[in-house]
Amino acid sequence: MGITMQNITIKPNTTQPSNTSETGKMSTQNHAHGLIALGWDPAHSPSPDRDPDGGKIVARVTGVRKNRFLVHDGQHEQLVTARGKLYQAGNKDLFPATGDWVLMNEGQIASVLPRKNALSRGASGQQGKKESGAVKNQVIATNLDRVFIVCGLDRDFSPRRIERYLTLVYNCGCTPVVLLTKADLHADPTSFVHETDSVAFGVPVHAISAINKEGMAPLAPYLEPGSTVALIGSSGAGKSTLVNALAGKEIQATKEVSHAVGKGVHTTTTRDLIRLPGGALLIDNPGIREIAFWDTDDNAQSTFPEIEALSEMCRFSDCTHTNEPGCRVLEACESGDVRRERLASYTKQKRELDYLALRETKSADRLEKERWKWVSLEMKQMKKSGKMQK
Numbered sequence: 001m002g003i004t005m006q007n008i009t010i011k012p013n014t015t016q017p018s019n020t021s022e023t024g025k026m027s028t029q030n031h032a033h034g035l036i037a038l039g040w041d042p043a044h045s046p047s048p049d050r051d052p053d054g055g056k057i058v059a060r061v062t063g064v065r066k067n068r069f070l071v072h073d074g075q076h077e078q079l080v081t082a083r084g085k086l087y088q089a090g091n092k093d094l095f096p097a098t099g100d101w102v103l104m105n106e107g108q109i110a111s112v113l114p115r116k117n118a119l120s121r122g123a124s125g126q127q128g129k130k131e132s133g134a135v136k137n138q139v140i141a142t143n144l145d146r147v148f149i150v151c152g153l154d155r156d157f158s159p160r161r162i163e164r165y166l167t168l169v170y171n172c173g174c175t176p177v178v179l180l181t182k183a184d185l186h187a188d189p190t191s192f193v194h195e196t197d198s199v200a201f202g203v204p205v206h207a208i209s210a211i212n213k214e215g216m217a218p219l220a221p222y223l224e225p226g227s228t229v230a231l232i233g234s235s236g237a238g239k240s241t242l243v244n245a246l247a248g249k250e251i252q253a254t255k256e257v258s259h260a261v262g263k264g265v266h267t268t269t270t271r272d273l274i275r276l277p278g279g280a281l282l283i284d285n286p287g288i289r290e291i292a293f294w295d296t297d298d299n300a301q302s303t304f305p306e307i308e309a310l311s312e313m314c315r316f317s318d319c320t321h322t323n324e325p326g327c328r329v330l331e332a333c334e335s336g337d338v339r340r341e342r343l344a345s346y347t348k349q350k351r352e353l354d355y356l357a358l359r360e361t362k363s364a365d366r367l368e369k370e371r372w373k374w375v376s377l378e379m380k381q382m383k384k385s386g387k388m389q390k
């Protein structure tokens with residue numbers, strides 16, 4: 001289990017400070033200071049002193065333990081429950097997540113304050129499994145300043161997967177930074193950085209080693225005091241080792257990668273908000289093995305800006321960039337301006353996103369028809385490329 005707020009003991013049943021007495025004033029001040037250290041931004045968030053909901057105390061969720069929550073009010077951390085309505089099905093978005101700002105009342109979470117952003121995915125291992133008709137949407141972390149996409153420079157390295165993570169991060173309204181860990185395994189990791197740069201337009205990419213601490217200094221600007229950073233990446237990518245290196249001590253348990261399969265044994269099971277000595281807050285998550293796209297909002301930023309710019313110029317506005325005349329994307333592929341793997345990734349992601357968007361709005365049989373449309377399109381493509389016998 002990860003240690004959460006350093007130097008602060010968990011005190012259940014702490015009585016909340018009264019705002020009227022002298023000690024109350026002191027406590028309110030400490031409360032505000034403590035909250036700022038937890039990432040509360042007094043310029044952009046309502047003042048905790050104003051007590052927006054009469055008698056309630058602002059706190060941050062620092063961890064989730066099944067149906068209970070670790071919350072920190074700036075002075076104390078405690079394990080609490082939430083009001084019944086927050087557990088109700090259909091209210092999934094209101095279920096407190098690590099990083100949430102909440103209002104506490106009588107030792108319970110009374111409500112979740114509006115989120116700046118939320119990193120969510122279909123629950124790991126749930127792909128295809130239905131839960132009341134839909135893959136469970138799982139909010140992993142909220143109110144993030146950045147997301148570190150961690151990818152190991154061993155068998156974990158995959159530009160295609162980095163693209164998927166980037167889309168996930170953009171769709172959640174978060175800012176990505178790509179960290180290529182285990183750089184010490186290579187005499188010169190530059191080629192990996194270049195390869196990643198070519199799929200992550202405008203996104204900072206850093207090769208680092210958490211073991212010999214090389215390449216870590218350039219991460220400092222992402223870790224200003226009070227900023228919240230979540231780490232995502234497949235199991236065994238090196239997230240926990242990185243957290244420990246940044247914290248300067250063993251906080252998260254790590255496990256040896258199985259040499260047989262090159263995969264780490266699933267080790268991280270907590271989702272705690274970890275305060276670094278420099279004042280940044282880190283959220284380390286269990287490895288994401290299956291990335292299911294969830295949020296289908298259109299975002300200004302995209303993982304495939306060059307393809308999207310070209311598709312604006314295709315002859316047909318609903319061009320699928322497969323065989324249409326006047327398709328600028330295909331033209332760019334022919335001339336080598338756009339790599340074919342990029343178009344394949346783009347098409348695959350678009351299909352997933354379209355499918356999710358449709359699922360939310362259309363009836364089941366319509367959905368099935370649409371799915372078949374894509375399946376037959378894919379079969380046609382495979383036939384064309386000779387991957388399948390006619």
Ligand SMILES: Nc1nc2c(ncn2[C@@H]2O[C@H](COP(=O)(O)OP(=O)(O)OP(=O)(O)O)[C@@H](O)[C@H]2O)c(=O)[nH]1
Binds near residue numbers: 182241288
């Ligand atoms: N050579 C090298 N090995 C590393 C580095 N970072 C992590 N590792 C190794 O990679 C393995 C997995 O690291 P973890 O930090 O446990 O991976 P994780 O991403 O936290 O995995 P989960 O908790 O399963 O999500 C361990 O054996 C680490 O020692 C690095 O920078 N260099």
Ligand SMILES: [Zn+2]
Binds near residue numbers: 322328330
């Ligand atoms: Zn086209």
